[in-house]
Amino acid sequence: MANNTSENIVSKQKPPTSRPILATFILFGGIALLVLSVGGSILYGASNIDFITIWQSLTNFDASSTAHQIIRGLRIPRALAAALIGAGLAMSGAIMQGMTRNPLASPSIMGVTAGASFMMAVALVVMPQASNFVMMLWAFGGAGIGVAIVFGVGSISKTGLTPVKLALAGTAVTALLSSLSSAIAIHFNIAKDISFWYAGGVSSVQWMHVHILAPVALIGFVIALFLANSITVLNLGDDVAKGLGQQTIFIKITGTLVVLLLTGAAVSVAGTIGFIGLVIPHITRFLVGVDYRWIIPCSAVLGALLLVIADTISRMVNPPFETPVGTVTALIGVPFFLYLARREGRGM
Template identity: 90%
Template sequence: MANPTSEHLHTKPTSRPIIATVILFGGLAVLVLSIGLSILYGAADIDFITIWHSLTQFDPSSTSHQIIRGLRIPRALAAALIGAGLAMSGTLMQGMTRNPLASPSIMGVTAGSSFMMAIALVVMPQASNFIMMLWAFVGAGIGVVIVFGIGSISKTGLTPVKLALAGTAVTALLSSLSNAIAIHFNVAKDISFWYAGGVSSVQWMHVQILAPVLLIGFVIALLLANSITVLNLGDDVAKGLGQRTFFVKFTGTLVVLLLTGAAVSVAGTIGFIGLVIPHITRFLVGVDYRWIVPCSAVLGALLLVIADTASRMINPPFETPVGTVTALVGVPFFLYLARREGRGM
């Protein structure tokens, strides 16, 4: 009797390198254009010539130049970095768990980070960005442990829908606790930023923190990419092919916590990028994670930059929280996936 896994692999293409190459280079070109548009549009009316002069002939006395160099450029770059990080986090989570509903926002990662950020605002309100990022990392780890622990309390073990339900419940619990802390200790105004999600207050120091974290996470994710592709064949098959499944999953989880913790510490809770982008990427480039990881990073960066720009244009001169914009895309997609996976329960 033929091996169904082998038959599946031989009858369907595992990767589409030509499409992936187009996405990488074409996506990067569109990303640069989107960053330019993000710098161009905002509350202040600034034209392209002014942007060019601020880069080539910076005038410290010019308010427009200060806005461009001090606010809009770091904001656009941070949006790209955060979008890439969240997309790669979702890609790794879905690949390691073979759960199409896995993402940082659904699996309790971002809720755990926000919960610990609420505690940090109470315990050490004047803490540095680096210390706040450490608190976010710890919270991300707590969220993951709780979700997987609850999802495992079943005779049939973990399933995609059980993980999604556990993640939804834990997210609601941690959000409620965060709200209680915020109200009791009078830090509701500060913590509301983390729930809304956004990059409006990003400065260059945040970009300087995000860039090396993203680079480290990206390199490790690429090193794990081939092993994660093998993991998608099943743990037994992966072990038979010589993969150290525990090491791969443990290392991948650390990368997820690193990327998500950094993103949440800077931008707060921005959901659904880690859910939607990995699915779109796999649909376009196939199942080879050596292509999925870099392509998801590019598409995630592009989505958040566009969402951030749109958040400024929906109701000018006021800004709509960028998390609301991403939710408009992500919620229908999540419901579709939940319904599709629910048929297999």
């Protein structure tokens, strides 16, 4: 009976659209552009380095060459970290939007990044000499605290959760956690350290950060692909998903853990970089349709591409000084967020 009801509900839904040919083109074309953008990120910076020098640093490394050291020790890990972080944030946003059916959901808006940054501030006070791995664990915990508070505050309303109410709760919780982080920074004299996390950037990334990010991103990507079909069904609504045999609670818990994993790792390395998790999933859905088996990998590629390009731009705006990459992504994301908030506000 439940299955028949679910089938009737699905039949009344607008048939989900999927564009596998276009998605395949975007996926492989995006990977090609990503390789080129990584090359451009290595090529351009405070000191311009020609392609021949880059090639020689890869094939015949000379430890006495400053240019080779810059390429191998700074620019390559920086470009790789930007790609991994952009992919992780974009996948996190896609998962959150699919599970909650909330077009405004993203790590930066739903309190995930603010919670992670807050716990990083606490960690800098409690364990200032902690390793990168330990700091990442603190970021994971903070990300979980942030999203739990947002959903708790958003659920207080008698009419329940709506996309705009979740966004408002996320904005309020983000402001609260940011204020607490600033108070901690001022009181314990760690303002200079904490300012890095709120500016957002990959300027201080080293190979050890890439070695931490790579397995986390790979694990998150594999689990996300495993959940992709279930998230597509879940996007039709909980009742429909349950009727079609989906374990909705398991899917949401697992998906949330993936988001916390990817976002916590990103914040622990690069600080707060907003709006990639909001903008990229929307663009991807517009291009490839509603099948999350395509949305997740395409979002990963496009998110990586966006952050690598944004990081390159941040170095070229005011050389030899660097503009925080979070500022560049915010210039793209804020107008897009206002447009979505206005559109969703009509349905309140």
